[in-house]
Amino acid sequence: MTSAEHSPLTRKLAAFVALTEAELAVLERLHQRRRSFVAGHDMVHQGQSAQAAYILSAGWVSSYKLQADGTRQIVDFQIPGDFLGLRSVLLRTSDHSFEPIVDIEAAxxxxxxxxxxxxxxPRLATAILWAVSRDEAMVVEHLVGVGRRDALARMAHFLLELGSRLALVGMGSKHGFDCPLTQYHxxxxxxxSAVHVNRVLRQLREKGLVTFRDGHVTVHDYEGLAELAEFDPAYLDQTGPLLK
Amino acid sequence: MTSAEHSPLTRKLAAFVALTEAELAVLERLHQRRRSFVAGHDMVHQGQSAQAAYILSAGWVSSYKLQADGTRQIVDFQIPGDFLGLRSVLLRTSDHSFEPIVDIEAAxxxxxxxxxxxxxxPRLATAILWAVSRDEAMVVEHLVGVGRRDALARMAHFLLELGSRLALVGMGSKHGFDCPLTQYHxxxxxxxSAVHVNRVLRQLREKGLVTFRDGHVTVHDYEGLAELAEFDPAYLDQTGPLLK
Structure with a gap:
């Protein structure tokens, strides 16, 4: 990846705004300060202030909150094209921690x-507002789903959402995607529990819907999986640019 | 309210950016198309597309999702100074419905x-990005809290968050605020359940922490309430402008 013209963020924002040459050049300049981070070490700690924001260009990151009882609640995963910590910069104090799941590259x-x-x-500002709104729509979807979906539907919905997000940046399709997440994630x-995760994945496989094995998710029956999860991807808004 | 200079949105954004005369004038123009809506009738339906966004200037609105089983999950309330449906406009399809709780005025x-x-x-774009990020931080806080806080702490946290939000737009203080919400909201x-809500409110009152009666929330012991709720308002970022 040598040009922002082909960066995942550019691909993603193109779903909202048809980017001009001038806008592509501005996006490219946002990618100038390249950084690498190794897997397993927090980039930003919960409660930390004055940190930077990043645009993830390669790799996966988890954002999580540590509970008072020491358990970890993962809020979301960031994939290429996502902002890391934009909210933390704007709100000055990070309300969560970021940990790279694999070695990553970010600007x-x-x-x-x-x-x-x-x-x-200004169209870029609107496009980034769109991206942040889409992130919020995902959290709302998780909030409403948390008490409503059983374990099987919750896993199915999670895998379908992830697949849609990855497809938008050219890293997956309805047939599947590479995925570095462990059962603990x-x-x-x-x-x-991790044991319950394994049981749920086995059930989904035995139903002939989806297999998650050796770092790859293979979708056998997209329609069946979407029906089980009651997955309606409208909230991900990937139907083509609103601003021409 | 005749000028955006004193509008709740202006007061709110001033927590993030010290607004210039020119920026105040631009904000004022955003308030030009004034509309009124009556209580109890949805302004926007879940699944509706091509609707407008609004800046709420007076009154309260609930945003909710209807579940497949017919129950209602309220995602959040909007108070003066909040955007309504900004996410819906950007994502093209509304993922939830809006209902005014009282008669409202909006632009x-x-x-x-x-x-x-x-x-x-462009500083206004950053300020609105801040407001949207703050909304997202609230949903994340609700998501993480939902499985962790018991009913008493959940109610306490909700009332404290609402009080902080209202204080930012000059409609409340640490001592209390007017509140049109019913036990059903x-x-x-x-x-x-509504019965459980009444019991929880009675317990909070009997502990000498807070009373919610006749449309008014009276906080008797702010520190005690904050301790019970483990309420840390950092995610609401109300400590004064980041951009001078």
């Missing part, structure tokens, strides 16, 4: 970079 | 209005 973005980019192209995301 | 905002405003002042927000 550091300062608030002043964002202001400069918005001054040059899935457990702390879905509020299940 | 209609089109995507083109926002683009024009951002072109004139509280029940559908906190996942409790």
């Amino acid at each position: 550091e973005v300062l608030t002043s970079d964002l202001l400069a980019a918005f001054a040059q192209t 899935l457990a702390d995301t879905l509020g299940l | 209609e905002v089109l995507t083109s209005d926002l683009l024009a405003a951002f072109a004139q002042t 509280l029940a559908d927000t906190l996942g409790l």
Whole structure:
């Protein structure tokens, strides 16, 4: 990846706004400060202030909160094209921690970079507002689903959402995607035990819907899986640019 | 309210950005299309597309999702200074419904209005990104709290968050605030029955912490209430402007 023109963020924002040459150039400048981070070490700690935001260009990151009782609640995963810590920068104190799941590459973005980019192209500001709104829609969907979906539907919904997000940045399709998450990540995301995660994955496989094995998710029956999960991807808004 | 200079949205955004005269003028223009809506009738239906966004200037609104089993999950309440349906406009399909709880006044905002405003002042785009990020931080806080807090702590946390939000727009203080919500609103927000809501409110009153009666919340012991709820308002970021 040598140009923002082909960066995952560019691919993602293109779902909302048909980017002009000038807008692509501004996006490219946002990718200038390249950084690498190794797996397993927090980039940002809960409660930390004055950190930077990042645009993730390669790898996966988990964002989580540590509870008072020491357990970990994973709030979400970031995939290429996602912002890391944008909310933390704007709100000054990070309400959660970030940990790379694999070695990652990211571009550091300062608030002043964002202001400069918005001054040059207000459509970019609207596009980033769209991306943040989409993130919020996902959290709302998780909030409403948490008490309503059983373990099987919760896992199915999670895998389908992840597949849709990855497809938008060219890293997956309705047939499947590579996935570095362990059973422990899935457990702390879905509020299940690791043993329960394994049982649920076995049930989904035995129903002929989906197999998650050796770092790859293979979807055997997309329609069946979507029906089980009551998955309606409208909230992910991936139907093509609103702003031409 | 005749000028955006004193509008609740202006007061709220001032917590993030010290607004210039030029920025105040742009905000004022966003308030031009004034609308009124009566209590009890949905402004926007779940699944509806092509609706407008609104800036709420007076009154309270609930945003909710109807579940497949017919029950209502209230996602959040909007108070003066909040956007209504900004996410729905950007994502094209509303993932929830809006219902005014009392008669309300709001200004209609089109995507083109926002683009024009951002072109004139990029700091306003950043301020609105801040407001949306703050909304997302609240939903994340609810998501993480939902399985962790018991009914008493959940109610206490909800009332404290609401009080902080209202204080930011000059409609409340640590001592209390007017509140038009019924026990049914509280029940559908906190996942409790109306009977359980009454019992929880009685317990909080008997502990000498807070009284909710006749449309008014009176906080008797702010520190005690905050301790019970483990309420840390950092995620609401109300400590004064980041952008001078």
